[in-house]
Amino acid sequence: MLKRVHFGPSALPYLLVLPQILVTVIFFMWPASQALYQSLLVEDPFGLSSKFVWFENFEDLFADPLYWGSFQRTFFFSFLVASLSMGSALLLAVMADRVVKGSGLYRTLLIWPYAVAPAAAGALWFFMFNPTLGILPYILQFMGYDWNHKVNGNEAMALVIFAAAWKQIAYNFLFFLAGLHSIPKSLIEAAAIDGAGPARRFVSIVFPLLSPTTFFLLVINVVYAFFETFGIVDAITSGGPANSTQILVYKVYNDGFVGLDLGGSAAQSVILMGIVIGLTVIQFKFVEKKVSYND
Amino acid sequence: MSILKRIVAPATLAVLVGSTSIVSAATEINWWHAMGGTNGERVNKIADDFNKSQSDYKVVPTFKGNYTETMTSAIAAFRAKKQPHIVQVFEVGTATMMAAKGAVYPVEQLMKDAGERFDTNDFLPAVISYYQTPKGELLSMPFNSSTPVLWYNKDAFKKAGIAKVPATWGEMKDASDKLRGAGYKCGFSFGYQSWVMAENFSAWHNIPMGTEENGFAGLNTKFSFDNAAVKKHWNNLANWTKDGTFKYGGRRGDSLPLFISQECGMWMNSSAYYGSIKSQAKFEFGQSMLPYYKDVVAKPQNSIIGGATLWVLKGQKSDDYKGVAKFMTHLSSPEVQAWWHQGTGYVPITKAAYELSKSQGFYKTSPGTDTAIKQLSLNTPTPSSRGIRFGNFVQIRDVINEEMEAIWSGEKTADVGLADAVKRGDTLLRKFEKANN
Numbered sequence: 104m105l106k107r108v109h110f111g112p113s114a115l116p117y118l119l120v121l122p123q124i125l126v127t128v129i130f131f132m133w134p135a136s137q138a139l140y141q142s143l144l145v146e147d148p149f150g151l152s153s154k155f156v157w158f159e160n161f162e163d164l165f166a167d168p169l170y171w172g173s174f175q176r177t178f179f180f181s182f183l184v185a186s187l188s189m190g191s192a193l194l195l196a197v198m199a200d201r202v203v204k205g206s207g208l209y210r211t212l213l214i215w216p217y218a219v220a221p222a223a224a225g226a227l228w229f230f231m232f233n234p235t236l237g238i239l240p241y242i243l244q245f246m247g248y249d250w251n252h253k254v255n256g257n258e259a260m261a262l263v264i265f266a267a268a269w270k271q272i273a274y275n276f277l278f279f280l281a282g283l284h285s286i287p288k289s290l291i292e293a294a295a296i297d298g299a300g301p302a303r304r305f306v307s308i309v310f311p312l313l314s315p316t317t318f319f320l321l322v323i324n325v326v327y328a329f330f331e332t333f334g335i336v337d338a339i340t341s342g343g344p345a346n347s348t349q350i351l352v353y354k355v356y357n358d359g360f361v362g363l364d365l366g367g368s369a370a371q372s373v374i375l376m377g378i379v380i381g382l383t384v385i386q387f388k389f390v391e392k393k394v395s396y397n398d
Numbered sequence: 399m400s401i402l403k404r405i406v407a408p409a410t411l412a413v414l415v416g417s418t419s420i421v422s423a424a425t426e427i428n429w430w431h432a433m434g435g436t437n438g439e440r441v442n443k444i445a446d447d448f449n450k451s452q453s454d455y456k457v458v459p460t461f462k463g464n465y466t467e468t469m470t471s472a473i474a475a476f477r478a479k480k481q482p483h484i485v486q487v488f489e490v491g492t493a494t495m496m497a498a499k500g501a502v503y504p505v506e507q508l509m510k511d512a513g514e515r516f517d518t519n520d521f522l523p524a525v526i527s528y529y530q531t532p533k534g535e536l537l538s539m540p541f542n543s544s545t546p547v548l549w550y551n552k553d554a555f556k557k558a559g560i561a562k563v564p565a566t567w568g569e570m571k572d573a574s575d576k577l578r579g580a581g582y583k584c585g586f587s588f589g590y591q592s593w594v595m596a597e598n599f600s601a602w603h604n605i606p607m608g609t610e611e612n613g614f615a616g617l618n619t620k621f622s623f624d625n626a627a628v629k630k631h632w633n634n635l636a637n638w639t640k641d642g643t644f645k646y647g648g649r650r651g652d653s654l655p656l657f658i659s660q661e662c663g664m665w666m667n668s669s670a671y672y673g674s675i676k677s678q679a680k681f682e683f684g685q686s687m688l689p690y691y692k693d694v695v696a697k698p699q700n701s702i703i704g705g706a707t708l709w710v711l712k713g714q715k716s717d718d719y720k721g722v723a724k725f726m727t728h729l730s731s732p733e734v735q736a737w738w739h740q741g742t743g744y745v746p747i748t749k750a751a752y753e754l755s756k757s758q759g760f761y762k763t764s765p766g767t768d769t770a771i772k773q774l775s776l777n778t779p780t781p782s783s784r785g786i787r788f789g790n791f792v793q794i795r796d797v798i799n800e801e802m803e804a805i806w807s808g809e810k811t812a813d814v815g816l817a818d819a820v821k822r823g824d825t826l827l828r829k830f831e832k833a834n835n
Contacts, residue, residue, distance in 0.1 A: 152834070
C-alpha cells in the first residue's frame, strides 16, 4: 500500500500563482491572440476599414519568393552567427581558463561587449566599415580590395554576421568558462598522467563534458540570431542592399512599421511565433533531459 | 499660528490656482514632426514665435524620428485615440493619408471653418498640385518641399577643365570622364534614387510613371515606368558603375560623404541639402538643373517635389482647431516661409515668400539657390509631371530601391530589375486597392 498524503482543497496556491498568470495573460497571451486575429485581416493603417480574409495573408506570403528568400537567409545567418560566436567564445574561454595571473582582468575585458546595446554595437560597426568614412575599408584599399557593403550584398551579410556574433561572444564566454570550471580537475589530471596532451585532453574529455553547456548555448544563440539581431541589422544595413540582409524579424518590422501592411506583418509574426514554440519544445525535450555524459 | 493659517494658506492657494489657470488658459496644440538637427531647431523657433505672438494657444512641437517613424507613430496614436493635432507626413505617404478619410481634417475645410483667410492661388502650383484631390481641394498644408538638383564641385570642374555645367546625360558622361581623368574616383553619385532616377526622371521627361494619371485619377492605377526611356537610362547607369562614372553610395542621403570628401565631383539629390553642404564642403559648390536626354524630349518638362506636408487629424475638441488654423496662417506667412526657405534650401511654398526672398536679394548673394524653384515651375505641370499618387508607395519605393541596388551590384540586368520592380509594385498597388475599397 502506498502511503498517501492528502491536502484539503485550498485557494491559496491559486492565489499565489495568480499574479504570474495575469502577467502571462496580459503581456503574452493577449498580444499573441491579437496578432493571430490581425493576421487574418486586410486592414488600412488607421483601422477605419478592415476585411476578414481567412488565410489569404499567409497564402500571399508562401507564394512570395522573397519571403522564402528571407527564410533561407535567416537560417544561413543564424547558423553562422551561432557557430562563429560559440567557436570564438569557446577558444577564448579555454585560453582564459589557463591564464593564472590577472585572469580577473582578462575575464572582465572579455565580458564587456555584452553590455553594449545592439543598436550601439551596430553603429560601431557601421562607422568602422563605412565605405566612405570607415577605417577598415581604408586599410582594405591598400590591400587592393574595394569594400562597399552598400552595393555588395555578400559583404553586407558578412558585416552583420560579424557584428551579431561579436556581440554574443561575451555571453557565450561566460557560460563556457563556468562550464569549464565545473569539469572535475581529477579527470584532466588523470588524462595528463596517462600522457594526453592539451589538444587530446580537450577533444576527449573537456569538449564532451561541456556538451550540456554547448547545447544550451546553441539554442540560446539561435534564438538570439533569429530575434534579437534586429537592432544590429537596422543600424548597419537596414536590410539592404537589395534585401540581402533582410532576415525574418527585420521583414516583420519593415512590412508592418514602414510599409504599414499590418495583416501581412502579423502573419509573419505568427509564423515566427511558431518557430519560437518549436525551439522551446526542442530545448525542453533535450536540455531538460540533459545531453548527459553518463550514457 | 491659526491666524497665519487662515490668511496665508488661502492666499497661497489662490495664487497657485490663479497661476495654473493662466497656464491652462492656453490650449495646447501638439505637432509631431520629423525634422532633426538644425531643422528641428528651426521648427521649434517657428512654434515659439507663434506662441509669443498670442496667448490663447500653445503649439508644442515634438520630434518623432524620421519620416516613416513619425507617420507610423501618428497612425498608432490615432488607433489608440491619442493622436496629435498636426502631423508631418512625407510626400510618399500622401495616398495613404488621403485614403484615410475618417481620420483627416482637410486643411482647406479647416481654414474655412475657422474663418482664416486661405487661397490656394497664393501657393506655388508645382507645390500644391502634388497634394490636391482630383477636384482641386487641398487636404494638407505644404510645409517643407524640395526637389532634386544637380550639385557640383566648382573646384573640381576647374581642375578637370569642364567649362559648362552638364545639362544632358551625354554631357554628364563627358564631364565624368574628365573628372576621372583629373584624378577623381567617380563622376557622380545620387541619393533617394527612386525619387531622383525614377519619379523625377519620368516627370522631367514628361513620361507617366503609371496609368490613371500617375494614380491621381484612381486606385486602379498600374505602373508603366518600364518604358524605353527609363530602360535606356538604367542600362546606362548600370554600365557606368563599371568604370566609376557613377558610384552608388546608399539610400537617402547616405552618399553625401562621397561628394563632400571630393570622391565624386557631382551629386544629385534634394535641394534641401543646401544647409548641410554649405556647412561641410571645403570647396566651392554650385547647383544646377537635372540633366535630361535630348533624344527623349526636346526640352525638359518640370521636376516634382519631395518633402512633407502637415496633416490635421480629426478627433480633437472643436475649439482646438481654431488654434490649428491660426498656426497654419502663421506658418505659411511670407516672413516665416522666406526665412525657412533661405536657411534650409527647401523651396518657398507661396508666391509671396518667393517674392520676398527676391526683394531681400537672397538669390543675388547666394547664386543658384533658386534652381529648385525654377526647375519645379519650368513648365505648367502635365498629368505626367504634376506628381505621383500611388498607394503603399512607402513599400513600393523600397521595392524600387531594392531592384535598383540589385542592378548596381550586377546581380540583375537593368531590364530584369526594372521589370521586377514594376511587377512587385503592381502587386502592392492591388493590395492597397483591396484594402481601401
